[in-house]
Amino acid sequence: xxxxxxxxxxxxxxxxxxxxxxxxxxxxxxxxxxxxxxxxxxxxxxxxxxxxxxxxxxxxxxxxxxxxxxxxxxxxxxxxxxxxxxxxxxxxxxxxxxxxxxxxxxxxxxxxxxxxxxxxxxxxxxxxxxxxxxxxxxxxxxxxxxxxxxxxxxxxxxxxxxxxxxxxxxxxxxxxxxxxxxxxxxxxxxxxxxxxxxxxxxxxxx
Numbered sequence: 525x526x527x528x529x530x531x532x533x534x535x536x537x538x539x540x541x542x543x544x545x546x547x548x549x550x551x552x553x554x555x556x557x558x559x560x561x562x563x564x565x566x567x568x569x570x571x572x573x574x575x576x577x578x579x580x581x582x583x584x585x586x587x588x589x590x591x592x593x594x595x596x597x598x599x600x601x602x603x604x605x606x607x608x609x610x611x612x613x614x615x616x617x618x619x620x621x622x623x624x625x626x627x628x629x630x631x632x633x634x635x636x637x638x639x640x641x642x643x644x645x646x647x648x649x650x651x652x653x654x655x656x657x658x659x660x661x662x663x664x665x666x667x668x669x670x671x672x673x674x675x676x677x678x679x680x681x682x683x684x685x686x687x688x689x690x691x692x693x694x695x696x697x698x699x700x701x702x703x704x705x706x707x708x709x710x711x712x713x714x715x716x717x718x719x720x721x722x723x724x725x726x727x728x729x730x
Contacts, residue, residue, distance in 0.1 A: 527555035533561040541566045542573045557594040558668045585617035621656045625665040630729045646675045658719050662692035670701035679707045
């Protein structure tokens with residue numbers, strides 16, 4: 525039996541990394557197994573599984589990859605009541621929610637009604653869990669962050685709770701609002717796209 529094994533589990537979905545760890549432990553009498561994963565859920569599951577089998581596990585992180593070193597000795601035995609490997613499913617990953625707001629109205633149809641709905645949307649946001657990680661305003665949506673209105677204070681309240689608020693700089697400039705931003709920060713298309721691409725969920729009221 526090998527006394528050291530390396531297993532690359534990057535890109536594999538749960539519970540595959542745990543199942544590969546299980547197979548490796550069954551093949552090995554005693555020694556060291558290094559398993560590489562690329563997400564927090566897999567790291568946690570492999571670590572918990574290793575410990576449930578009576579093994580030590582140490583972890584290092586490198587550029588978003590996690591290297592889990594499992595040490596198995598001849599005395600390693602499964603902990604009483606340990607779960608089967610296949611039951612180590614991914615734990616919920618914290619949602620990074622992003623709201624994109626491309627207009628100062630909500631929905632299509634009557635603009636006056638749409639403005640009323642948008643005000644209610646923003647004012648209600650603080651009461652809904654989870655709070656968004658970011659609010660991205662573009663096109664006429666920037667009018668909500670750069671003109672005096674009754675949504676400025678609710679937006680500031682959200683910002684105080686840790687919500688990041690960004691408004692498209694090109695849109696502010698086009699609408700003559702470049703120097704009138706009242707809440708949040710100006711941004712560019714790269715950061716808007718990056719914010720949407722990195723989100724686990726994107727929501728829009730439009």
